[in-house]
Amino acid sequence: MAAKREIEAITERIRERSRVSRDTYLERLDAAAGNTASRAVLSCGNLAHGFAACARSDKSALAGDRVPNLGIITSYNDMLSAHQPFETFPTLIKEAAREAGGVAQVAGGVPAMCDGVTQGQPGMELSLFSRDVIALSAAVGLSHNMFDAAVFLGVCDKIVPGLVIAALSFGHLPAVFIPAGPMTSGLPNDEKAKVRQLYAEGKVGRAELLAAESKSYHGPGTCTFYGTANSNQMLMEIMGLHTPGASFVNPNTPLRDALTREATKRALSISSLGNDYTPVGRMIDERSIVNGVVGLHATGGSTNHTIHLIAMAAAAGIALTWQDISDLSEVVPLLARVYPNGLADVNHFHAAGGMGFLIRELLDGGLLHEDVRTVWGEGLRPYAIEAKLGPDGNVVREAAPAVSGDEKVLAPYPKAFQPTGGLKVLTGNLGHAIIKTSAVKPERRVIEAPALVFDSQQALNDAFKAGDLDRDFVAVIRFQGPKANGMPELHKLTTVLGVLQDRGHKVALVTDGRMSGASGKVPAAIHVTPEALAGGAIGKVRDGDMVRLDAENGTLEVIVPTEQLAARKVPAIDLTGNEYGFGRELFAGFRQLATRADQGAAAFGIA
Structure with missing residues (x-):
């Protein structure tokens, strides 16, 4: 199959590019594996501190050194709907661990913020870097060297990518991700x-x-549209970090609890004390990363993952690029339509066949690497299933349905909604950018119009309220990159630009900020890099310049003579208003250290 050959060629390209960094990573992993996972390396004082608060039976088990100890990293808080269900998970996990002959301890908690709460607020400027804080926080929790495996409780936007980075930084430990599920x-x-x-x-x-x-x-659970949170869950399953069928089961149901208990026991069984040692850093390789990108394209997933996947891969010594993501988009068809690229929500997607149907179709189409290792064992084929509750209260699995329950939501491979994926990389004299095409109608994928330049989304919204935007234009929102103000999501623009588009105007957005998995029907070239603060050409665009966004051919251009554009200077603007308040002063170092969006926008040296 041509698609399969192309995917294998891209995978090999990534493997060759990553050879030195990946070999270095694996050498460090092996060294760590030989120096841990038994607690024998801990002094008696270390160990006594580590189990001082445990139940008597757990203390006795851990003192003996031959019982696996499971570390729980949790993002629980009860303000956010997606994470509130995790309140009861540690107790359930500890009970299941004891049943399996092991011990479980909460190793640490990580922050979990919600972009839905902070949209348009100063706190949004902490959002992207919260991913790095989460990775650091999880690393602190695992640093005590008490654990033989870990489970990670996380769902939403930056939380799961941060947890994956942490898990891969402790790559000698097996890692199982346990979701909470979507709200009804x-x-x-x-x-x-x-x-x-x-x-x-x-x-x-x-x-x-x-x-x-x-x-x-x-209610409790993940928001039901297909944004970053639910894209996270898709990724964890298609990359083999969930147990099969775990992603989209609603919280507070018997099946959800059964899946959690099962994941706990599986994590213990793949520790170095068992017979199926599966360190996550070896399990996740170039093939797993490519499978994640394929899943992202096939479902029209979150644009945020064009940043996160690069940072996640780098944590395992794998050098993924936007070009790899773009090339994969050309051979992966769109098989799912879930809002904002359709009317259905993730519950409808799950009911139509969900991840099991999707994975089977992609495997049969030669679009996924089947020969990967997962937390469930060898190969991805066991994920082409539907998880159900058995009569004894345990999980049972059946083959994924042969036909989609709703082909308007989840299409079989031969009836794909479009032949290419839902994301595309744009290149041109404005730099590189990402666009989510799956929600944009074909007739709106090419826009050429005069630029209107703004230095914040509030400035555009004010112009809208003043009645100044009833015309064709390309909104250029600059100084929104990682170094400028932490690269906030500009989701408040979606409604305004949508209104103008519905009035019949040709409108588009170009920005060095983010627009998230909720990117909708308005064509939006986002994550433009280099960013304005770093001297990027987006900072040189002036009101009235003609801008051409062509999502069909993958180009993004300001139609200005090359010499004239080169001679322009990026204006100096006062960004001190982004530097203080709501904790922003604490993130000054993150802004200074942040890499480019196409390098993962990380504030630590993994990308």
Whole structure:
């Protein structure tokens, strides 16, 4: 198959590029594995501190040194719907560990912030770097060297990528990721979006808007649209870090609890004290990373992962590039339509066949590496299943359904919604950028219009309220990159630009900021790099310059003579307003150290 040959060629390209860094990583992993996982390296004082608060039976077991100890890294808090269900997971995990002859301890907690709460607020400027804080926090939790394996409780935006980076930094330990699942379906996402647009136009008030939002986000679990949080869950399953079928089972159900207990026992069984030692740093390799990218394209997943996957891969010594992601997009078809690239939510996706159906179709189409190792064992084929609750309360698995339960939501490979993936890399004299094409209608994928330049999303929203934007234009929002202000999401622009597009105007967005997995129907060239603060050409665009965004051919250009563009200077603007308040002063070092978006936007030296 041509697609399979192309995917294998890209994988080999990544492998060759990564050979030195990957070999160095694996050498360090092996050295760590030989120096841990038994607690014999700990002094009696170390060990006594490590189990001082344990139950008597757990103390006795850990003192003997031949019982596996499972570290729990949790992102629990009860303000965020996706993470609230984790409150009860440690108790469940400890009980399951004892049943399996092991011990489990909460090794540490990590912060979990929600972009949905901080959209348009100063706190959003901490969001991207919270990924790095999460990785650092998890590393502190695992640093005590008490553990033979770890389970990671996380769901949302930066939390899972941060946890993966931490897990791979402790790559000698087996790692199993345990999700909480999506909330049940509420007000349909498209109806919520309509109310947002009516509010932006002044046609409904705040009370009506809050009522709609509350009906959409209404209970425990992940938000049901296909943004970064649910893209995370897809990635963890298709990369083999979840147990099969675990991703999209609702919280607080018997099946969810059964999957959690099962994941606990599996984590213990793949420690070095068992017969199936599976260190996560060896398990995750170039093939696993490529499988993750394929899944992202096939589902039209979050644009944020064009940043996160690069940082995650780098943590395992693997050099993934935007070009790799773009080339894979050309051979991977879009098989899922989940809001914002369709009307369905993730519960409808799961009911139509979900991850099991998707993985089977991609495997049969030659689009995934089947010969990978997972937390479940050898090969990805065991993930082409549907998980159910057995009569004894344990998980049973059946083959994924032969046909989709709804081909408008989840298509079989021969009936793909489009022949290419949902994400594309743009290149041109403005640099490199990412666009999510799956939610943009084909007739809107090429936009050429005069630029209107803004230095914040609030400035654009103010212009909209003043009635200054009823025309064709390309909004250029600059000084939003990692070094400028932490690369916040600019999701507040979605509604305004959507209103203008619905009025018949040709509009598009170009920004060195982010737009997230919620990127919608307006063409948006995001993550532009180099960013304006680093001298990028996006900072040289002026009002009235013609900008051409061509998502079909993958180009992003300002139509200005080369010599004229080169002679322009990026204006110096006052960014001190982004440097203080809501903890932003504490992140000055992160902004200074941050790498480019196409290098993972990391504030530590893994990319």
